[in-house]
Amino acid sequence: MVDAGTRVADIGSDHAYLPVELTETGVINYAIAGEVAVGPMSRSKADVEKFGLSDKIDVRLGDGLAVINGTDQIDTVTIAGMGGILICDILSRATEEQLANVQTLILQPNIGEPLVRHWLIEHDFEIIDEDILSEDHHDYEIIKAQKKNSVNDLTEAQFLMGPILMSKKSEAFVNKWQRKLNGYQKAVANMHNAKQIDEAKISKMQQYIKYVEEIL
DSSP: OOOOOOOEEHHHHHHHHHHHHHHHHTOOOOOEEEEESHHHHHHHHHHHTHHHHTTTEEEESSSGGOOOOOOOOOOEEEEEOOOOHHHHHHHTOOHHHTTTTTEEEEEEEEEOHHHHHHEEEETTTEEEEEEEEEEEEEEEEEEEEESSSOOOOOOOHHHHHHHHHHHHHHHHHHHHHHHHHHHHHHHHHHHSSSOOOOOHHHHHHHHHHHHHHHHH
């Protein structure tokens, strides 16, 4: 999802795998690999040097988008392999200077995808692409968004399931939501049998069931 010729900051880069891949394949010519701890930063630096890419990938130590300076002209930020709450927190703590040139966010939350979509819409980033893949019984959703002057709000179903994913309706998407649907249905049945029945929680779960059934 990274556009050709962009300048990328990969936050929480994990051995700088993504910047190395993007540079090796000629998609980009410059990237920052950001790490918050010295150990991971040293490993990323070693990997970048191993591939002879130190002139194209700048490995930096810093918390979140603090690795970006205004002069870097970073237009694309990637954050992958974290929970949705942490991704939103990293983005919320970014300064105006760090986000000044950023036009594209490519985010891959391990959990909490609806939280990420809410943050994007609330901060005028329009979701332009999404994908989902499954590996080792885990689903990974990737969300690509671009900065706009204003964006249209999403429905609750779109925040939950992803506006683009809902229209693509891939096999991985259908499998994920079939499992989720079964889980919701079991949860509602269990809640009805509880000593103290939480009507509000049941109502919300039933709404989710309705959304999923309509899409599937």
